[in-house]
Amino acid sequence: MTPLLERLWFGAITVLGVTIIVFVLSRLVGDPAALMLAPDATAEDRAMLRAALGLDRTIFEQFLLFLRDLARFDLGTSLWQKRPAAEIVLERLPWTLALAALAMLVAALFGTTLGVLAALRPGSLLDTGATLAALAGLSAPQFWLGLLLVYLFAVELNWLPSSGAEQASSIILPALTLALPAAGRIAMMVRSGMVEELNAPYVLTARAKGTSGPRIVLVHALRNAAGPAISITGWEAIRALAGYTVVVETVFAWPGLGSLAIAAIQNQDLVLLQGIVFTTALMVVALNIVTDSLQRMVDPRIGA
Amino acid sequence: MSASLRERPTLMAALLILGLLATLALVLPLLAPNDPTATSLRLRLRPPAWMERGLPAYWLGTDHLGRDVLSRMLNGARISVVVGLSVVVLAGSFGTLIGLIAGFIGGRTDAVLMRLVDMNIAFPGLLLALLILAVVGPGLIPVILVLSVNGWMIFARTVRGLVLTQRALPYVEAAILTGCRRRTVIAEHILPNLAAPLLTLGVLEFARVVLAEAALSFLGLGVQPPLVSWGLDVAAGRNYLSNAWWLVVVPGAAIALTVLGLNLLAGRLRIALDPREREKRFAARARA
Numbered sequence: 001m002t003p004l005l006e007r008l009w010f011g012a013i014t015v016l017g018v019t020i021i022v023f024v025l026s027r028l029v030g031d032p033a034a035l036m037l038a039p040d041a042t043a044e045d046r047a048m049l050r051a052a053l054g055l056d057r058t059i060f061e062q063f064l065l066f067l068r069d070l071a072r073f074d075l076g077t078s079l080w081q082k083r084p085a086a087e088i089v090l091e092r093l094p095w096t097l098a099l100a101a102l103a104m105l106v107a108a109l110f111g112t113t114l115g116v117l118a119a120l121r122p123g124s125l126l127d128t129g130a131t132l133a134a135l136a137g138l139s140a141p142q143f144w145l146g147l148l149l150v151y152l153f154a155v156e157l158n159w160l161p162s163s164g165a166e167q168a169s170s171i172i173l174p175a176l177t178l179a180l181p182a183a184g185r186i187a188m189m190v191r192s193g194m195v196e197e198l199n200a201p202y203v204l205t206a207r208a209k210g211t212s213g214p215r216i217v218l219v220h221a222l223r224n225a226a227g228p229a230i231s232i233t234g235w236e237a238i239r240a241l242a243g244y245t246v247v248v249e250t251v252f253a254w255p256g257l258g259s260l261a262i263a264a265i266q267n268q269d270l271v272l273l274q275g276i277v278f279t280t281a282l283m284v285v286a287l288n289i290v291t292d293s294l295q296r297m298v299d300p301r302i303g304a
Numbered sequence: 305m306s307a308s309l310r311e312r313p314t315l316m317a318a319l320l321i322l323g324l325l326a327t328l329a330l331v332l333p334l335l336a337p338n339d340p341t342a343t344s345l346r347l348r349l350r351p352p353a354w355m356e357r358g359l360p361a362y363w364l365g366t367d368h369l370g371r372d373v374l375s376r377m378l379n380g381a382r383i384s385v386v387v388g389l390s391v392v393v394l395a396g397s398f399g400t401l402i403g404l405i406a407g408f409i410g411g412r413t414d415a416v417l418m419r420l421v422d423m424n425i426a427f428p429g430l431l432l433a434l435l436i437l438a439v440v441g442p443g444l445i446p447v448i449l450v451l452s453v454n455g456w457m458i459f460a461r462t463v464r465g466l467v468l469t470q471r472a473l474p475y476v477e478a479a480i481l482t483g484c485r486r487r488t489v490i491a492e493h494i495l496p497n498l499a500a501p502l503l504t505l506g507v508l509e510f511a512r513v514v515l516a517e518a519a520l521s522f523l524g525l526g527v528q529p530p531l532v533s534w535g536l537d538v539a540a541g542r543n544y545l546s547n548a549w550w551l552v553v554v555p556g557a558a559i560a561l562t563v564l565g566l567n568l569l570a571g572r573l574r575i576a577l578d579p580r581e582r583e584k585r586f587a588a589r590a591r592a
Contacts, residue, residue, distance in 0.1 A: 014423045021432065025439045139564035141515055143522045144538055144556030147545060155546045243430025247519050251542075261431065262523060265438045277435050 007292050011285035018281040022274045023066050027059070075275030080267035085275035089257065093279065095165065096245050096256030102171060103178035104237045111183040112229060115190025116222065122195055130187055137184030142244055146177035146251040163253040174252040178244055182236040189232045193225035200224075227299035234291025238284050314499045314577055321507065321569070329385035336375035337361070340532055344370035349548045365550045367541065373550060377558050380534040383527055384562060387448055387517045388510040394452040396506055399459025400498075404490060406460065407467025418464065421457040430519070437525045447526045451513055462505055463498060470494050500577035504570050511566035518559045534559045 050056050054065045069076065075085035118130040137145075153173060154162035161170045197203065198221050206216050249258035257276050264272040333340075338361070347370040351358045358365065364374040406417040433450045440446050470476060471494070479489050520526030521535030529536060534555040541551025 010419075010422070013419070017423045018432070022435065025435060028439055135567060136560070136564065139511070139567055140560040141518050141522075141535070141538075141556060141563075143519060143535075144552070144559065147538070147542060147552050147556070151545055151549055151552070242432075246430055246434065247523065250523060261434060265434065265525065268438075270438065273435055273438055277431055280431055 003296065004289070004293065007289045011289055014285050014288075015278075015281050019067065019070060019278065020063075022277055023063055026270060026274060027062075070278060075278065076271040078264075078269055078272040078275075080264065080269035080272060085272045088260070088272060089275050089279050092255060092257050092260045095254060096241070096249070096258060099171060099174055099178065099249070099254060099256055100237060100240045100245060102175040103240060104182065104233060106175060106179040107182035107186055107236060108229075108233045110179070111186025111233075112190050114183070115187040115229075116194055116217065118187065118191045119194030119198060120217065127191075130191070134184035134188045137181045140181070142177060142181060143247050143251050145180060146174070146248055149173050149177055150251070163251075165253075165255050170252075170254075174248050174254050177251070178240055178248050182233075182240065185236065186229065186232055190225060190229050193228045194221055197221040197224045223298065227295050230295050230298060231291060234287060234294070237291075238287050241287070242280055242284050314503055317573060317577065318499075318503055321503075325385050325389060329382045332378045332381045336372070336378040337363075338372035338375040340371060340375040340379040341530060342371060346370065349544065351548070352550055364554050365548070367537070367551050368544055368548070373554050376532050376537055377534070377554050379532040380537065380555060380558060381562070383444070383531055383533045384514045384517060384559075387444070387451070387527075388513045390448045391451045391455055391513045392506050392510050394448070395455035395509070396459050396502070398452070399456035399461075400463045400502065402456065402460040403463025404467060404494075407464040407471070408486070408490060414464070417460070421460050424454075424457045430516070433516075433520065434523070434525060437520065442520075442525045442528055444527050444531065447517055447520055450520075451516055454516075455509055455513065458509065459502070459505065462501065466498050466501060467494060470497055500573075504573045504577065507566055507570040507573060511563045511570070514559065514563055514566070 047056075054062055057065070073086050075089060077083065078085045078088055081088060114130050114134075118124075118127040121127055150162045150173060153160045160173055161167055162173070164170055194217075198217070200221075203216055203221060206220055211220075245256060246258035246261055248254070249256045250262050253259065257280065261273060261276045264270075264276065344366070347359070347362070347366050349368055350362055350366040350370075352365045352373075353360050353363045355365075362372050362374070364372075364377065367373055367376070402417055402421075406414040433454055436450050436453070437446055476489060476493060479493050484493070517526055517533070518535030518538070521533040522539045524539065527533040527536060537555035538552055538559075541548065541555070544551050
């Protein structure tokens with residue numbers, strides 16, 4: 001099997017795994033029909049709804065029906081908003097994607113620059129500072145970091161809006177909150193990769209041949225250190241989508257999938273929450289495949 | 305006893321860390337000057353003692369219910385330690401077991417187990433944790449279970465990798481050749497060699513769990529009041545950010561400092577317990 005096919009296959013299995021978990025959890029809560037009906041519904045109403053939902057079939061048939069619906073991106077009807085969950089998810093999705101994309105762009109640029117600069121002079125003040133900043137960034141809880149930024153830039157300085165998404169500048173603080181810890185981790189990864197590459201024999205050869213310093217760093221070493229950098233950035237994007245955006249969107253009332261997930265929980269809308277988890281699983285798997293392919297493109301050592 | 309401890313740096317480090325955590329969980333709450341749950345409407349939202357309107361009895365101020373922020377911070381350590389330790393022990397022992405099985409039996413068992421681990425890692429936790437918590441309901445025990453479900457894979461993967469490298473070493477072959485049973489080889493020869501990397505990983509995971517518990521509690525799906533949790537306190541203080549910054553800053557700083565300390569400790573441990581790292585440092589010193 002080619003690596004791409006293998007990744008696709010593995011992705012499909014992962015989505016199936018998440019689907020099974022979601023399905024099992026949804027049946028654990030008890031009878032979905034009972035949740036959807038008014039307390040004074042008659043036994044007949046119940047039976048009808050159960051038949052309509054397919055709950056009168058065997059659990060295996062129910063699972064197949066569930067899969068069939070998901071394959072059509074039919075995520076069921078939201079218990080809370082009484083309209084298709086897929087519709088609600090698709091309304092919110094662009095907000096989360098915009099936030100995560102901007103944050104990852106900032107994190108990758110900032111993290112790589114900081115990592116390369118730190119690697120050029122290991123043990124220097126810049127290196128120590130960068131390492132400490134990275135460590136601090138990944139030790140601070142993200143919701144706290146976000147609130148500190150709000151306090152500084154919205155409450156004290158009054159430069160940026162503290163929450164919501166009414167203005168274009170609303171995206172800055174949440175994106176920064178999402179980006180900073182990721183940038184720290186990327187910087188540490190790039191730094192250790194670059195230190196290793198800069199000590200490799202080929203760098204010495206390049207130097208001996210009279211290649212300029214910047215060319216060695218930017219063309220030779222960075223290219224070889226790019227593989228791990230791409231993989232960690234992809235991993236950061238995945239973690240952002242499958243978790244961090246929930247926290248950050250909640251802090252900033254950003255109208256994406258993450259804050260929708262919390263609202264769904266507060267309104268006991270398990271159908272909508274399942275839809276969000278399933279959609280996120282699809283995105284995570286897609287991102288995994290993209291990251292993997294990119295890494296293979298820049299680093300021929302992994303093999304096509 | 306002390307001599308044998310000195311010969312076992314991993315054991316000593318583990319005991320020291322456990323002692324430190326016990327201190328955090330048991331002694332810090334005793335140091336609290338006030339009852340962390342005592343409310344007082346008269347003393348609401350007082351700033352730290354050094355600021356105007358601050359009171360000397362409340363060093364770090366009071367919250368929106370008039371509760372002492374310092375006492376709540378000291379008491380909050382307990383939940384973090386309880387959750388962190390429980391999750392590391394649960395996830396660590398289960399993951400280690402799976403890793404040992406996968407690494408030792410190999411073949412199809414290994415392939416299936418590692419695929420499961422890959423799958424779990426490919427879909428990282430918080431959202432799935434939220435889904436589970438939404439179904440079973442929030443609380444201390446659910447949080448511990450959910451974070452354990454999320455955390456065992458990294459132990460399994462690490463142990464499997466270590467077992468594979470250790471297995472190839474001559475001492476294992478020698479043990480097998482001298483007629484040791486597989487159980488003896490695993491328990492008496494391989495497991496002790498896994499102790500140091502597992503301890504380091506345990507500390508790193510502890511740090512991750514403290515952050516995760518804080519995030520879940522912040523979102524309202526973790527530990528519930530009247531238990532005192534740093535994440536809960538930040539969430540409660542959020543609404544007063546514009547006029548009472550200390551409600552957010554103090555518990556958040558407690559989380560950040562704890563996690564930072566654990567991360568630094570893990571870095572130190574890795575160097576201190578790895579013979580190769582020790583050699584490197586010795587060589588560096590000899591050269592200098």
